Amino acid sequence: xxxxxxxxxxxxxxxxxxxxxxxxxxxxxxxxxxxxxxxxxxxxxxxxxxxxxxxxxxxxxxxxxxxxxxxxxxxxxxxxxxxxxxxxxxxxxxxxxxxxxxxxxxxxxxxxxxxxxxxxxxxxxxxxxxxxxxxxxxxxxxxxxxxxxxxxxxxxxxxxxxxxxxxxxxxxxxxxxxxxxxxxxxxxxxxxxxxxxxxxxxxxxxxxxxxxxxxxxxxxxxxxxxxxxxxxxxxxxxxxxxxxxxxxxxxxxxxxxxxxxxxxxxxxxxxxxxxxxxxxxxxxx
Numbered sequence: 001x002x003x004x005x006x007x008x009x010x011x012x013x014x015x016x017x018x019x020x021x022x023x024x025x026x027x028x029x030x031x032x033x034x035x036x037x038x039x040x041x042x043x044x045x046x047x048x049x050x051x052x053x054x055x056x057x058x059x060x061x062x063x064x065x066x067x068x069x070x071x072x073x074x075x076x077x078x079x080x081x082x083x084x085x086x087x088x089x090x091x092x093x094x095x096x097x098x099x100x101x102x103x104x105x106x107x108x109x110x111x112x113x114x115x116x117x118x119x120x121x122x123x124x125x126x127x128x129x130x131x132x133x134x135x136x137x138x139x140x141x142x143x144x145x146x147x148x149x150x151x152x153x154x155x156x157x158x159x160x161x162x163x164x165x166x167x168x169x170x171x172x173x174x175x176x177x178x179x180x181x182x183x184x185x186x187x188x189x190x191x192x193x194x195x196x197x198x199x200x201x202x203x204x205x206x207x208x209x210x211x212x213x214x215x216x217x218x219x220x221x222x223x224x225x226x227x228x229x230x231x232x233x234x235x236x237x238x239x240x241x242x243x244x245x246x247x248x249x250x251x252x253x254x255x256x257x258x259x260x261x262x263x264x265x266x267x268x269x270x271x272x273x274x275x276x277x278x279x280x281x282x283x284x285x
Contacts, residue, residue: 033082036077036079036082039073041069042073042077044063045059045073045077046082048063053093053094053095055092055093056074062198074094084097167214168208168213168217169217170223170224170225171224172224173190173236174224175235178224181222186256187253187255188221188222188224188258189222189223189252190224190225190226190239190243190254191223191224191225191249192228192248192250192251192252193227193228193248193249194228195229196229197248197249199248199249199269203249203270206269206271207270207271210272212272213276216276216279216283226239228248246267249266249267249268250267251267252265253278255282261285
């Protein structure tokens with residue numbers, strides 16, 4: 001981001017200066033942000049980095065996209081101030097963009113309209129200085145652009161949730177529920193997971209929202225979740241030892257007699273089609 005020299009921050013705008021051109025430029029900036037958001041993969045990347053900092057390789061692995069494609073989208077999102085980059089030695093991490101302030105006016109780079117020449121040329125080349133009426137209005141238009149991006153992202157989130165439908169209904173693990181399932185001769189799926197686990201979220205959002213998985217799970221299985229997000233629960237610690245859990249996610253399959261089928265165990269993300277094969281193998285054993 002090009003910094004405006006301190007000596008220019010006190011520059012005054014002539015009282016009768018026409019700011020309509022500046023307003024149009026900031027409207028163009030808002031449109032540029034909207035166009036940047038008009039790509040499903042970029043929205044996925046924004047969701048990916050929303051929870052915390054991610055490396056390019058982490059985004060590639062989580063979203064199953066190619067590295068060049070992810071790098072391209074990150075460049076475009078950075079230009080629109082929607083993500084920011086942080087270097088840690090040889091490593092680079094990305095996170096969601098911070099809330100804009102008036103010093104960010106020169107940050108948005110539209111194609112063909114990069115700030116160039118004198119350093120006091122901000123956003124679209126106008127000589128707008130911090131602390132002036134024009135700078136303040138520019139800040140408001142930038143806020144509008146970011147708000148528009150938020151609306152687009154929220155629409156995507158709501159649409160995705162509505163489109164994918166309901167997921168598997170989980171019950172928090174208890175010895176009583178496990179005993180009831182055994183008495184009813186119903187097979188059980190134990191899901192050892194945590195909210196900070198990326199493959200766990202992927203498993204929940206994709207596999208356990210697949211309609212065929214949901215239907216079979218609701219009809220034939222008792223679905224119990226062991227949430228290890230916090231840790232320290234004595235019951236959970238006992239289960240970790242009993243089932244020899246080494247990490248999350250881990251899915252344990254118990255038949256109607258309460259016997260564990262170790263050959264069906266899942267220790268990473270698994271696509272819906274492959275999980276269905278395991279569920280049917282346990283059901284029709």
